[in-house]
Amino acid sequence: MPEYKSKYGWIGTVARVFSREFKLVLRDEAVIIFFIVLPAVYPPLYSLIYNTEVARDEPVVVVDESRSTLSREFIRQLDATPDVWVKDYAADMNQARDMMARKQCYGIYYFPADFENKVYEGSQGHVTLYCDMSVMMRYKAMLTALTNVQMHMGSEIQGDKSAHVIDLGGGFVESKQVPLGNTSMGIASAVLPFILVFVIQQSLLLGIAMLHAGGMGRRRRNKGHDHLQIKATPGALLIGKTLCYLVIYIIPSIFTLYIIPLIFHFPINGNFMEIMYMLIPFLISSAMFGLVMRVFVNNREGVFLVIAFTSLIFVFLAGVSWPEYLTPFYWKALAQVIPGYWASSAYVRMQVDGASLSQVSNMYWALWILAALWFVIAYLTEVMVLRRKYKAMQLECDIDPTALQKRTLYQQGDDDMLNPELLDDDEEEE
């Protein structure tokens, strides 16, 4: 079949591919769901789950064998911290452990009988915290509460005791913490910015793979031809498609990366336009990445299975939970070919830490390099894998027109039934 030639030359071909791809997206419900609905629904759900940001008022019990004024004051101050809630007193450690096993509390503060005496005798009083480690944030809350009360009471006692020698009143040096970027110090503001970027990348990959699977379905039914695909040169085809996705993604990107943080009060310290500039190479490289990855997808149901678990791995590779500087070099190398890795890092630095585009220029340029790299690979796969595959399908059909349908049925484990009108691959999705 001759390739499409526009009278406006190469640009005309690109424009033709662009408008056709647009129509293909619009007529495919599943693709619309991935391109538009998923970025609109998933981030708010995620944000709602994490929106409380920090662990507050963790239930704890106290075993107070000291039963003194000092221990009671200590416990009162613990309860007053935002981090823990002294739910109950336990008679002894056994009872406390039982309460912990029943999940009535997640931590035990233990005051030995000599707690107060030791402090006033001029030696040191001891407090012990036992804490459940199934969730790290609980430990952090209980530890913070303990340390703060210890320091506060310590300096009060210090003041009393050393008054006759010198006025210590809290010591010689003060210190203060200044949180940068994520001033709420919460988990949502730390985790969500990364996830938002990956929602865009993964939804784009899903949609592209879905469009390709739809095309493959048409080829299987139509003797290896896709009558809806413009017969363009590989370069024009890839660029036309990418431009189409770029235009479609303007609104979902603004919504996900700007409106969502606005609604859920995540840090917004970046310059809107600069973030948009960063998005251009990100979307192009993600689209090209998707145009490569689609070769692994032949059936629409396969798409879904693959994307679900890669999302998780990509997010981890970006360093959201486990810091990048401790990541083994081979995982780091893998991370660097994923557009979302650079884009999430650049986005977090700009939007949360308030960096300018020039401060993250290495990430910005890495995205352009990835866009070029994935374009070259996409070009090669289009020429060397996909077009050969289409050719093979067409040849096979020249010999036996039903060969492709037979294979589909075979794969579905159906040997005796030939019911071609039910084989509409378009009917499916996520």
Next chain:
Amino acid sequence: MARRPIYLCMMLIVPLLSAWFFFDLMENGVVERTPVGIVDLDKSDLSRKLTRNLNAMQQVRITKSYHNYADAIDAVQRGEVYGFFFIPSDFSTKALSNKKPTLSYYIDYAYYAPASMQFKGFKTVSVLANAGIVMNVLTTLGMPGEQVSATLQPIVTHVHPLKNPWLSYNYYLSSSFVPCLIALLVMLITTFSIGMEWHAGTSRNWMRTAGNSITLATFTKLFPHSCIFITVGLWIQYMMYVTYGFPLNCNPWNMIIAMVLLVLACQGFALFIVSLVPNFRYSATICTLLGMLSFSFCGFSLPEEAMYSWVSPLGYLMPIKYYFLISADQALNGIDLFYSRYYYVALIVYILIPATMLWKLKKNCIDPFYIP
């Protein structure tokens, strides 16, 4: 099923590879040696000593020294360092004349785990700095040694992070995320394998092969999946508890049974959804969405009691939540099996629950429901 390589790939290779990915990624276990900067405007003996102390901390590593605050902030924004320690210019003069200078530490909380570690390191160093000076003064004034330390720190704390004293991230995060990933895959594969019968229009045929018995049909279809997933699940447990040495403080059978029940419960859950929602597209969407969100709303990172009160009960809808609670009780804390009894029961209920809806599935298979 064997004719579609994607299924086998999703059931064997993906879970094993992903499990290895998580275990290997966080093998170090503890977040430490976070790259930080220092701004020392004082440049005195005292401030240099402080810098040395900071570098000796396990939590942080000074990678660069900056001349002023603006340079340091710029470095944080560029991503060179995750935070910095600031020593003001009049630090030593003020400290020695009892005028209380302030040490500040700036921490980038966009990166959660490194931020916590920096806080710990910076705070300890500041407290020690104060202690050092106080000790000097008190000793000069002739206070006896032991009384000095008592005055310095009248109350001492001991913290026992039960069963994970290393504070290993791997033990904590991988032991919940990896089983959750298995649960997601089990639910997806179950939904797809039944959904494909409708989709390909072969559901009537499927019923006929099973002699029109829905119980037999689902059993024969899902049993091979169960066997494969259970094998994979136990293999992953072996990797966790034996190869990577995760804490296993209970009888290994408690966890083996929990894994078998988890796989069956997830199949039951997916089967229930498929029976209830006879539209392949919708049931697959529900399973995927719940499966992906269960990483968050089951309370692996943000504890359930800290969530909105309407979010945390959602976690209890998913089988993985009960497996997580069992693994915390048994493998981690090693408490009596008695305390986890309800979680095992819950998993068994998930296996039985689809039985109530199978009649509907049968009806839908014999008389498929078409969505144009």
